[in-house]
Amino acid sequence: MMKQVAPLVNLAISTGEPAGIGPEVSLAAAVEFLREQNGVAITLLGDDQLLTLPKNIDPALASRLQVESIKLKTPVVSGVLNPQNAQYVIALLDQAINGCQQGRFDAMVTAPLQKSIINDAGTPFTGHTEHLAQRCNISHVVMMLCAPLPTGFLGLESPRDLRVALVTTHVPLKDVPQALSYDLILETIQIVNRDLQRKFGIANPVIRMAGLNPHAGESGYLGREEIEIITPAIEAAKAMGIQVSGPYPGDTMFDPESVATVDAFIAMYHDQGLAPFKFVTFGNGVNVTLGLQIIRTSVDHGTALDIAGKGIADFGSMLEALRLAYQLAVNQRKQP
Ligand SMILES: NC(=O)c1ccc[n+]([C@@H]2O[C@H](COP(=O)([O-])OP(=O)(O)OC[C@H]3O[C@@H](n4cnc5c(N)ncnc54)[C@H](O)[C@@H]3O)[C@@H](O)[C@H]2O)c1
Numbered sequence: 001m002m003k004q005v006a007p008l009v010n011l012a013i014s015t016g017e018p019a020g021i022g023p024e025v026s027l028a029a030a031v032e033f034l035r036e037q038n039g040v041a042i043t044l045l046g047d048d049q050l051l052t053l054p055k056n057i058d059p060a061l062a063s064r065l066q067v068e069s070i071k072l073k074t075p076v077v078s079g080v081l082n083p084q085n086a087q088y089v090i091a092l093l094d095q096a097i098n099g100c101q102q103g104r105f106d107a108m109v110t111a112p113l114q115k116s117i118i119n120d121a122g123t124p125f126t127g128h129t130e131h132l133a134q135r136c137n138i139s140h141v142v143m144m145l146c147a148p149l150p151t152g153f154l155g156l157e158s159p160r161d162l163r164v165a166l167v168t169t170h171v172p173l174k175d176v177p178q179a180l181s182y183d184l185i186l187e188t189i190q191i192v193n194r195d196l197q198r199k200f201g202i203a204n205p206v207i208r209m210a211g212l213n214p215h216a217g218e219s220g221y222l223g224r225e226e227i228e229i230i231t232p233a234i235e236a237a238k239a240m241g242i243q244v245s246g247p248y249p250g251d252t253m254f255d256p257e258s259v260a261t262v263d264a265f266i267a268m269y270h271d272q273g274l275a276p277f278k279f280v281t282f283g284n285g286v287n288v289t290l291g292l293q294i295i296r297t298s299v300d301h302g303t304a305l306d307i308a309g310k311g312i313a314d315f316g317s318m319l320e321a322l323r324l325a326y327q328l329a330v331n332q333r334k335q336p
């Protein structure tokens, strides 16, 4: 009997801000991942002038890599932003989303874009995460970053993934307390729990939740959000059978015992969660959007305009983003 060959997993990469390191890390990581994984095909979305395949590339590998060219509005100078190319960046992103929704791609991986230049060009834009929610018509999605921690890190006896999810994403710090609510916190816990089960295959995730204020509010003397909304949301999630605990003080939430046992930490705002995360993992992290029907992963770094075009950008995070997108797509195919 002929052995059945599984169909290739099709990944799309939106190559991001053309003046940044997105095109170079996308191309380098794509070639590396194709070498590593036979079961994958990759489509790079971007101007083909920015995405020239290496001349000595193995033809078998090249057959699984294609560039879907979308033309820049104006030529690019590495490291120099130009608002005239802002719509190009959005077009790449939307092409990837459409391709996933139509089933042409199994997952999308995004290279970094520069949020400010898109706004300068007149398009309000806070981030991929919010754009995806809007384009996919979903009221609440969750940003989660994950990275592998090696054996020995904080005494770990075996490698383990660190995952940090956020209740609020790109919100100015002064607006965070008003943005938080019982419903938002409870929904975030539910989305994290559900996607860890369905997408990551973790049967009964252990979740640890931060407070908002110093010392998790110090019994109400340093803020009342813990008493009024965070603890009630955690209790409601527990009543639904979710293994969540907290609120813990943000400064001591990531202790060695928790890092060894917790499947996801949830932080109340961007830098509460991402500063500790990036301090220990920068360059290997992956940003994944939870709560979507489609699969989206991304790098953990920005456009790095200071080093763009110099050939020195590290493509490790993009490679990890491709690996995770592939794994999530394989997991999804196994579902009934
Ligand atoms: N996924 C995304 O689209 C994403 C993520 C984070 C930041 N950003 C955007 O990027 C822009 C710049 O952000 P920033 O300056 O805070 O962070 P940044 O990550 O671009 O740069 C911070 C520092 O890290 C270095 N660096 C970043 N990536 C690197 C890599 N792959 N290899 C080697 N060095 C690397 C840079 O050279 C710089 O010194 C902002 O507009 C922000 O919105 C986008």
Ligand SMILES: N[C@H](C(=O)O)[C@H](O)COP(=O)(O)O
Pocket (backbone or CB within 6 Å): 126, 127, 128, 129, 130, 143, 270, 274, 287, 298, 299, 300, 301
């Ligand atoms: N907060 C993200 C990070 O620090 O990695 C980054 O801004 C990207 O967010 P989006 O994926 O929503 O663009």
